[in-house]
Amino acid sequence: IVVRGPRTTIANLIQLRSDKGRPGKYRPGFILVAIYFKLSKQIKLNEPPLAYYRFPIIGHTWSYFTDCEKLILESREKYGETFSLYVFGQVITIAGNKTTQKIFKKDKEFSFFKASEERMQLDRIFIGQNFDTNTRLIRTCFQEKLDHFRSRLQKNIIMAIDLYIGECVEPRIIRAPYETMFDIMAIPVANLLIDDEYCNNEDMLEAVKSVANSMFKLLFVPPILSFIHPWLHKQFISIPLRLGWSPISKPSKVILSRIKPVIEKRLYDKKRLGDAWVAPLDILQYLLDDPDITPDLNPDNVNYNRIVSTITGIIFASMPNMSNNTSRALFDLVERNQRYWHKLCQEAQEINKKSNGNELTSDDLHKMMKLDSFIRESLRISGSFIVGVEHNCISKSYYTFINGYQVPNGRKVYLNFTETNHNEGLQGQNPTEFYAYRHLERNSSATKLESNFLTFGGGKHACPGRFLAVNVMKIVLHNIMLRYNIRTETGVIDPKRRYFGPVPMQIKDLTIFSQG
Numbered sequence: 181i182v183v184r185g186p187r188t189t190i191a192n193l194i195q196l197r198s199d200k201g202r203p204g205k206y207r208p209g210f211i212l213v214a215i216y217f218k219l220s221k222q223i224k225l226n227e228p229p230l231a232y233y234r235f236p237i238i239g240h241t242w243s244y245f246t247d248c249e250k251l252i253l254e255s256r257e258k259y260g261e262t263f264s265l266y267v268f269g270q271v272i273t274i275a276g277n278k279t280t281q282k283i284f285k286k287d288k289e290f291s292f293f294k295a296s297e298e299r300m301q302l303d304r305i306f307i308g309q310n311f312d313t314n315t316r317l318i319r320t321c322f323q324e325k326l327d328h329f330r331s332r333l334q335k336n337i338i339m340a341i342d343l344y345i346g347e348c349v350e351p352r353i354i355r356a357p358y359e360t361m362f363d364i365m366a367i368p369v370a371n372l373l374i375d376d377e378y379c380n381n382e383d384m385l386e387a388v389k390s391v392a393n394s395m396f397k398l399l400f401v402p403p404i405l406s407f408i409h410p411w412l413h414k415q416f417i418s419i420p421l422r423l424g425w426s427p428i429s430k431p432s433k434v435i436l437s438r439i440k441p442v443i444e445k446r447l448y449d450k451k452r453l454g455d456a457w458v459a460p461l462d463i464l465q466y467l468l469d470d471p472d473i474t475p476d477l478n479p480d481n482v483n484y485n486r487i488v489s490t491i492t493g494i495i496f497a498s499m500p501n502m503s504n505n506t507s508r509a510l511f512d513l514v515e516r517n518q519r520y521w522h523k524l525c526q527e528a529q530e531i532n533k534k535s536n537g538n539e540l541t542s543d544d545l546h547k548m549m550k551l552d553s554f555i556r557e558s559l560r561i562s563g564s565f566i567v568g569v570e571h572n573c574i575s576k577s578y579y580t581f582i583n584g585y586q587v588p589n590g591r592k593v594y595l596n597f598t599e600t601n602h603n604e605g606l607q608g609q610n611p612t613e614f615y616a617y618r619h620l621e622r623n624s625s626a627t628k629l630e631s632n633f634l635t636f637g638g639g640k641h642a643c644p645g646r647f648l649a650v651n652v653m654k655i656v657l658h659n660i661m662l663r664y665n666i667r668t669e670t671g672v673i674d675p676k677r678r679y680f681g682p683v684p685m686q687i688k689d690l691t692i693f694s695q696g
C-alpha cells in the first residue's frame with residue numbers, strides 16, 4: 181500500500197466542499213467516503229519482503245544501529261537479494277548485486293541527490309545553487325583539467341604535512357589521525373577554490389573546516405520524530421532553516437568577506453589590462469567566467485550568494501570524504517605494516533629517485549600502481565559502508581525491479597555494499613580479506629567504476645570528484661611514506677572495523693610518527 185504524508189490526506193479532506201460548491205463544514209460521511217475513495221485508489225504493489233521484527237514502532241532501528249552487518253547478512257540470507265527494513269519509522273529497501281547497477285543507470289527513476297537533499301535539506305542550506313552546473317564544473321576542473329592543478333596540489337599538501345606533522349626528530353604522537361588529516365586537507369582544498377594569498381590565512385582555513393564539520397554533523401542527527409512520521413521529522417528540522425538560520429551561515433560570511441576584495445581586484449585588473457590579463461586558475465575564476473554569475477565587469481552586479489553557495493557545496497562534498505578515506509588508508513598502511521609497507525615504500529622511493537626528488541609529474545602519479553591498488557582496496561574494505569549511497573525512488577508512481585519487486589515513489593533504496601564486497605565472483609578469492617594488489621592484477625585503477633566497486637557510485641551521476649580524491653590520497657601517502665615511519669602505540673593490530681549503524685567510524689586510534 182502506498183502510504184503518503186498526512187499533509188496530502190488532510191489537504192484532500194479540507195478540499196471537500198458542500199453541495200453548494202462553497203467550502204463546507206466537515207461532515208463525517210464525507211470524510212469516510214473520502215478515506216474509502218483514497219484507499220481504494222491506492223495501488224497494491226508487489227513490495228520486497230519486509231524482514232521480521234519483534235517490536236512495533238522500533239522495528240529494526242536498534243539492530244540497524246548496534247549490529248548492522250549482522251542484520252543485513254541475516255536478512256539477505258532469509259529474504260534474498262532485495263528486502264525491506266523498518267528503521268526510524270520508515271520502510272527502507274536494501275538492493276543487492278543484481279539491482280545496484282540498474283539503480284545507477286536509471287537516473288530518471290532513482291536519485292542519490294534527492295535522497296541527500298531530503299535528509300539534509302540541502303536546497304535550504306545551499307540556496308541558489310545549480311547542482312547540475314556544479315557537477316559539470318567539478319568534472320571540468322578536477323577530471324579534464326586536473327593536471328593544471330597538480331603542481332599547486334603538491335606544494336600545498338607538502339606545506340600542510342610540514343605544518344601539522346612536522347619534523348618528528350623525536351617521535352610524535354598523533355592522537356586523532358582523522359582530525360590531523362582534516363586539517364591537512366583544508367589547505368589544498370582552500371587553495372583549489374581560491375588561489376590568492378589573501379585567502380590562505382587562518383580565518384579562511386577555519387571557515388573551510390567549519391563548513392565541512394557543520395554539514396558532516398547534520399548527517400548524524402537522529403530522526404527521532406520519524407517514529408511518529410518521517411514527514412514530521414522533515415518539518416521539524418526545516419524550522420530553523422525556514423527562519424533563516426543555517427549551519428554554515430557564519431563561515432559563509434567569512435568566506436564572502438575574504439573573496440569580495442579578490443573578486444573586485446580581478447574584475448578591475450581584467451578591465452584595465454584587457455587581453456593581457458592572465459586569469460588565475462581556481463574554482464572562483466571558473467565561477468566568475470560564468471555570465472549568469474558575472475554579467476559584466478562591474479563588481480556590484482556579481483552574484484556573490486551563488487559563488488559562496490557553490491564554494492561551500494564543494495567543501496562539503498570533498499573535505500569529509502577525502503579526510504576520512506585518507507586517514508583510513510594511512511591506518512591500513514600502519515595496520516598492515518609487515519605486509520605492504522616495505523613494498524609500497526620501495527615503489528615511492530623508486531619514483532622519487534627517478535624524478536630526483538622533484539615535483540611529481542602526471543606520469544609519476546600514474547606509475548604508483550601498487551599504491552593505487554592499495555587505495556582501491558582500502559576504499560573497498562575500510563571505507564565501505566555496510567549499506568549506503570541511498571537513492572530515492574523518483575518514478576512517477578512506482579518502480580519495478582528486474583526480479584518483479586516494486587517500490588513506491590519516495591522509497592529510499594540502499595545499496596548492499598556488504599553483498600558486493602563478499603561476493604567471490606565479483607572480488608576474486610577471499611573477498612572479505614584485505615589484499616592490496618587485488619586490483620592491480622585485474623588492471624582496475626582506483627577511479628574505475630565497476631560493478632564490484634560501489635565507493636564512487638556509478639552511471640551518469642558517479643562521483644565527479646573521484647579523480648581529485650584519489651590523486652590527493654596518492655600525494656599525501658607518497659609523501660608520508662618518504663618521510664616517516666609510522667606505528668601504533670602498542671604495536672597491536674586490531675582488525676575489527678567499527679561502524680555507526682552502516683557507516684564506518686572515523687579513525688581515532690593513536691598513531692606515532694618518527695623520522696624515516
Ligand code: HEM
Pocket residue numbers: 284292293314315318322494497498499501502505569634635636637638639640641642643644645646648649
Ligand atoms: C574519497 C572521496 C569521495 C567519495 C568516497 C565520494 C563518493 C561519492 C558517491 C558515492 C557519490 C554518489 C554517486 C552516485 O549517485 O552514483 C558522489 C557524488 C558526488 N561527489 Fe563524491 N566522493 C568523494 C570525493 C568527492 C570530491 C573530492 C568531490 C568534489 C571535488 C566530490 C563531489 C561529488 C559531487 C558533486 C557528487 C554529485 C554528483 C551528481 O549527482 O551528479 N566528491 N560522491
